[in-house]
Structures are given as structure tokens and as C-alpha cells.
Amino acid sequence: MELKESDIRKLSELARVSLEGEEASLLDSMREIIGYFEVLNELKTEVVEPMSGGTSLVNRFRDDAAGWSYQGLGREGFSSEEGESLKTPPVFGESNA
Amino acid sequence: MLNLRDLTIKSLRDGLFNKSFSAFEITKSFFDFAEEKNLELNAFLSLHRDQALEAASKIDVRLAEGDDPGVLAGVPLAIKDNILIEGLPATAASKILENYHAPYDAEVISKLKKHGAIFIGKTNLDEFAMGSSTENSAFGVTRNPHDLERVAGGSSGGSAAAVAAHLAIGALGTDTGGSVREPAAFCGVVGLKPTYGAVSRFGAIAMASSLDQIGPIAKNAEDAAMLFQAIAGIDPKDSTSVDVDYSDLTAVPDLERIRGLKIGIPDEYFGEGLDPEVRREMEKVVEDLKSLKINFKNISLPHTKYAVAVYYLIMPAEVSTNLARYDGLRYSPPPRAGRRSLLDLYLHNRSYGFGPETKRRVLLGTFALSAGYYDAYYLKAQKARSLIKKDFDEAFKEVDVVLTPVTPTPAFRIGEKASDPLQMYLSDIFTIPANLAGLPAISIPARGREGKLPIAFQLMGKHWREKDILDIGRLYERL
Numbered sequence: 001m002e003l004k005e006s007d008i009r010k011l012s013e014l015a016r017v018s019l020e021g022e023e024a025s026l027l028d029s030m031r032e033i034i035g036y037f038e039v040l041n042e043l044k045t046e047v048v049e050p051m052s053g054g055t056s057l058v059n060r061f062r063d064d065a066a067g068w069s070y071q072g073l074g075r076e077g078f079s080s081e082e083g084e085s086l087k088t089p090p091v092f093g094e095s096n097a
Numbered sequence: 098m099l100n101l102r103d104l105t106i107k108s109l110r111d112g113l114f115n116k117s118f119s120a121f122e123i124t125k126s127f128f129d130f131a132e133e134k135n136l137e138l139n140a141f142l143s144l145h146r147d148q149a150l151e152a153a154s155k156i157d158v159r160l161a162e163g164d165d166p167g168v169l170a171g172v173p174l175a176i177k178d179n180i181l182i183e184g185l186p187a188t189a190a191s192k193i194l195e196n197y198h199a200p201y202d203a204e205v206i207s208k209l210k211k212h213g214a215i216f217i218g219k220t221n222l223d224e225f226a227m228g229s230s231t232e233n234s235a236f237g238v239t240r241n242p243h244d245l246e247r248v249a250g251g252s253s254g255g256s257a258a259a260v261a262a263h264l265a266i267g268a269l270g271t272d273t274g275g276s277v278r279e280p281a282a283f284c285g286v287v288g289l290k291p292t293y294g295a296v297s298r299f300g301a302i303a304m305a306s307s308l309d310q311i312g313p314i315a316k317n318a319e320d321a322a323m324l325f326q327a328i329a330g331i332d333p334k335d336s337t338s339v340d341v342d343y344s345d346l347t348a349v350p351d352l353e354r355i356r357g358l359k360i361g362i363p364d365e366y367f368g369e370g371l372d373p374e375v376r377r378e379m380e381k382v383v384e385d386l387k388s389l390k391i392n393f394k395n396i397s398l399p400h401t402k403y404a405v406a407v408y409y410l411i412m413p414a415e416v417s418t419n420l421a422r423y424d425g426l427r428y429s430p431p432p433r434a435g436r437r438s439l440l441d442l443y444l445h446n447r448s449y450g451f452g453p454e455t456k457r458r459v460l461l462g463t464f465a466l467s468a469g470y471y472d473a474y475y476l477k478a479q480k481a482r483s484l485i486k487k488d489f490d491e492a493f494k495e496v497d498v499v500l501t502p503v504t505p506t507p508a509f510r511i512g513e514k515a516s517d518p519l520q521m522y523l524s525d526i527f528t529i530p531a532n533l534a535g536l537p538a539i540s541i542p543a544r545g546r547e548g549k550l551p552i553a554f555q556l557m558g559k560h561w562r563e564k565d566i567l568d569i570g571r572l573y574e575r576l
Binding site: 019026036049051052055 | 198200201293294307308333336337339400402403405406407409410417421426427436439440442443444445447448451453456457459460461462463464467470474476477478479480481482483484486518519522532533535560
């Protein structure tokens, strides 16, 4: 398939990354890279099972037991607290932190 | 003056126990050297003298009390900046994590602390470990200690350069498609990618989770074995980690046992595109190993040519998923004025926080996973991955270890491939297959290249058989 600039814009929207003047160079390199993937069409894979992980491990569970947790770590990264809540700078508008 | 060049983990331990020097003195010497040398190399993104000297003093106290502070007591290590150390920065060389300080230790760091290791600093990498040259770092390229105009490799370029230039005795890197082995090869040091599942990734910033492994970089194979043994093991916090007995890993290699192994040479790794000098070095390595009466056999890994395409579909798919969590709100706030909505803010923050290669991979992954293309690209790649693994399953019925080059060429010039991402990707051809198949693989510098750019060979072993490749490496180094 031939990637179009509108595809790049759509992908950037889906990926939550705005592109500021980078569309053209990304389009060129991604066309070349996706073109290279065509080599896989030489392979007959109808009866091949996909490999989805690095090992053949299946569902490993740990005991559902309460223990030490990481809750509370990282508090020093916050500028202020209110009750049991950590206060962050406002998401919209200028940061005061 | 201590000669930092000659120190290995073993000789440092000997020196500490026979009181030739203290852990404090060693640590201070490393900092005195590293702080100056790093201005030239940019191997470290941050150096942490105070914490390291404090830890070293505690080691000295324990030694004075007749205690054994652990097998890595006083060993100064460099840690890739995508591995968390409590209280220290962990930027993953990305602007989006520029102000992040880790609130806890990665499992490998907890283990190294228990063994008495000292952390000199956090090393440079390609942003989120995505690259083969450390040129994708948001904080500048790392230079190769053998030629400052050349790359140190990547993504663990800072870790490899730090060990090669004697700024640390050993290091940790992460290896998703060759990111420990390739920089080790370019810098002339040893790099081990363990079997997938051998080392806990808890506290390592995830890139592509079906491929990532943490591995050691060291001056020789014996040191690599010691570091690997210290960090290996099952961890309930990483459900992909596995309980394997590695207790015999550091024992003296048994040449008779190694003579009973067979090394395979795959035709597909010695075709067009291999630099003639690399080819000549590989022939010399094989001759050297044959002089130890180790047996060789020619083999075929027929799906090798598909590995780069498979990897550059599966990895970005996992990258786009793993990096979806970064909103840029806490650790790298760009100006927020004028943002109209939360979506607008995300789009803006991630554009500001991610570099060009990260954006390219996030977009490629989003493409590979999107409805309409999933079957044709992502699922196809997963199936081809099975075929690549099957090649190794078949080969390992005939041989115990596979020998190949690590890279098609020695270290390239800074900027040489930066504008051509596909060429950069293709340079990973020899290291990617071990990640796709989950195999252990080691990069060992070819002997006798003093004054020239390093060239390295790779040994890939069966799952959980790090001992085979480490022992062959140790026997080769003694020649």
C-alpha cells in the first residue's frame, strides 16, 4: 500500500502526537519502511501459528496475598498535599508549580 | 595512582580483601576520572558522587568488621538511564521524562545493592532505547572511546562507552533488538543478552515487552557471568521471569565439556553486505576456536532475511502501546497556555516530549495495529516470528551454539546513517533474531585489534544455556 499524507495525519491523531511540520519527512521514511515490509509476502503463513511472546510461558499467577506495596512512594515529587490527596498543578492554564 | 584500566570485578575484589585499597578510594578514583572524561564522551547523563561515596564507605565499614559485603562489593557500575534507581533521575533519554526521579529500585538494582555494587551514574541511550547509535538521545550523542567521530552504538551506547573508557568496571543495559550487544561490539567490550525471562524487568522502562531483556556489559566474559548471575532469577513482580538454576555459571570453564559441544555457522549471516574486514575477523575467530578442538558445523537459518521486517513491525506495535501512558503532564511540562481541551494538551505535550524516531515508531506501531492493516502486517509478522524461532529449534537439534558477526560493519561515523532510518534498521540484522526467538546471545570482541576499531563475534545459545556461550567466550579470551 502507498501511505498518503492524510494517513499520517490520521495516525498521528490516533497516536496522540501532533506533528508540527514533520509530516513530509515522516511520510517519506514511513513509505520506505512499510514498502520494505512487503518482503514478508514471500512467506506462506496460512498454517503457521502466530508467536505472541518471548517464551512459551502461559498464565502465571502469584498468590493473592496482601504485602508491602509501593503506595505512597513518590510523594516528594508533589508540591503540596491536601488531606490524603496530592495536589498537582492545574492541567489547563499556566503551571504554578 | 590506581590503574583503573586493569581492574576487573575479580581483581577489584582481591584488592579490597587484601587491603590494597578501600572501596572509598576506588570509587573516588573512578569519579575523578569519569567526571572529566565524560565531558568528551557524554556516556553518562548524570553522575552521583555523593550517593556512591556514601555507599562505598558503608562497604569499607563492613569489610573492617570482617563481614563479606557481597560478591560485587565496591564494584563501580554504570546503569542505563531506563533502569530505575531510587532517588535518582531516570529519563530514558527523553524530554518527556526529563524531571522524573525514580521512587523505587528496579529489581536488578535491589539485587545489585544486596551484592554490594556501587552506582556511578546513569548512562545515555537512544530515547526509550530506540536506536542503534545513541544519536536519538534527547541529551546528545555518546562518542565512541576508540574514535570520537564515531558512534558508540546503541541503544546502550553510554553503558558500553563507560566500560570501554574505564569510567566504570561494568554496566547494565537493555537489549530489545541488539541494544546491549551492538554497542558492546562497537566499543570493544563484552555484552550479554540473557534468555527472555532470565532477568526481571521490574523497574525497567518498557519499550517492547515481548523482546526486552536487561543484560550486563563488562570488560570480559567472566565479569559478565558474575554480573548476570547477580541479577538473574524469578521475581513475582515480573510474571515473565523464570526460576532457573544458574549456580554453576561462574565456575572455571571446563574445556573438555566445551569440546563436546558443536558450534553452528549459519550461511545466511555471511552473505552480501558483510564488511570484508568483519568477514576476515570471523574467519580468524573460527580458526582460534578450532585450535581449542571445538567442533563446527555449517547450518542454515533460512528465515533470517525476514527478521528485520518482523522486528520493525512487532517492536513498534509494542512501543506504541507502552508509550501510550506518557502524557507529559508531570515530568516535562511544556507551556500549557492556550490549550483548549485535554486531547489538545496530550497532542501538544507528546509532540514536545518525544523525538523524531520515537514519533516514527509510535506511528508505525499505530499503523501496524490499526483495523484493516492488522492481519496484513502485525499478524503476518507474528507468524513469521514463529518461523524464525522454528529455524533455531531445528538448528539446535544439530548444534549447541551458533556463531555469527554482531554487526555487518565496525562503528559508523556520527551522522552517517541518521537521515536514513531504514539503513539504520538494517544494521540490526544479526542481533534481532536472538530477541525474536528469546535466545541468550553474547557479543565478544575479536582478539588482537589494538589501535583499530573493534569488531566482535556473537554466540547464540539454547534457552537458559548462558553458561555455554559465556564459557566459550572465557576460553577464547584466554588464547
